[in-house]
Amino acid sequence: MIYFDNSATTQPNESVLESFIAANMRFYANPASLHRMGREAEVLLKRSKEQMLTLIDNEDGEVVITSGGTEANNLAIIGFAQAYKTRGNHIITTEIEHPSILNACRQLEGEGFEIDYLPVDDSGMISLKELESKLKKETILVSIMHVNNEIGTIQPISQCAELIKRNGRAIFHSDCVQSFGKLPVSMESLGVDAITISAHKINGLKGSGALFLKKPIKPNAINFGGGQENGLRSGTVSVPNAVSMAKAMRISAVNNESKHFREWRNKIINVCDEIELVEVLSPQNAAPHIISLAFKSIKGEVAINYFQEQGIIISTSSACFSKNKSASHVIEAIGLDKNFKNGVIRVSFGNTNTEAEIETFIKVLRQFVELIERGI
Ligand SMILES: Cc1ncc(COP(=O)(O)O)c(C=O)c1O
Known part of the structure; x- marks a missing residue:
């Protein structure tokens, strides 16, 4: 075939799969445990995160390991809305986002947030003028995807970032699930505060993704438990998922x-x-x-x-x-x-x-x- x-989705790269198996067999201890095996797992987790952050030019930032792009997008939309709701209740996104963004926004509309969905032209492009006209002092979050998953349109993310920064204090998130590994994705050059990446779109494994954050920006958590991942995502962190995602990112960034x-x-x-x-x-x-x-x-x-x-x-x-x-x-x-x-x-x-x-x-x-x- x-x-x-x-x-x-993509076929997993064999070396990514091998790194997942090796990390599972050797570093299966809980990275939150205080014993030596736990600390070794924690060191590996930290190293994997550092590698991922370097690959997207966000060395001083933070990464939250999630179950995929959907969860990372949900965390960005719901989490930032909750974290910054004292500043305002207005969010801007586009009509052509992935459902993990759009349906999270619809959920927030039900809770009283005001959402503007930017229209696109016949090539799937948003208008920078339209974005600027929608920005207001109550805008707390803008989420615009880098590459559309259905037709491939590339949005002018760095120009959007300039407009957003010039017009207030809104957090700027971009869904980079379809762009990472195909286009340069540097958080520095794009000027974004947060991005989403999913491993299975880049020959990594299903069930792993991440939300990358510029410090000190933080969403509120959307799940509750032991407060892992700096309180941003409770649940035992899967070190093998992080290790294999870092490997998939390394391979696809250089391919x-x-x-x-x-x-x-x-x-x-x-x-x-x-x-x-x-x-x-x-x-x-x-x-x-x-x-x-x-x-x-x-x-x-x-x-x-x-x-x-x-x-x-x-x-x-x-x-x-x-x-x-x-x-x-x-x-x-x-x-x-x-x-x-x-x-x-x-x-x-x-x-x-x-x-x-x-x-x-x-x-x-x-x-x-x-x-x-x-x-x-
Ligand atoms: C642009 C975009 N965002 C988010 C997702 C969701 O990612 P995941 O399948 O890892 O939940 C996808 C998957 O199709 C996507 O194409």
């Missing part, structure tokens, strides 16, 4: 596969540009690993099944929406023509893909279009 659903991704992407887009039945939804300057396409008057599932029969795994707009019959919130937000709305597919590359697989994809795409044109 050719796997092109890497934005949903240069992204260079091929852009070439591959351009190749596919050039073919699509010649086909009237296909619209490319991802903008030209989108993240290199995601291409979103839409077929005219053809259901996305039909395309997915056809590609699967030919040995190629692709998805509809995203894994979260793949079982929904209606178009996703991102597809609605970009205002896609109704003839194309139900025909969206996403092709996302990962480190295991090869040039030959791209050629096969193009061949199958041409075959599929020919069948549609012949009305089969």
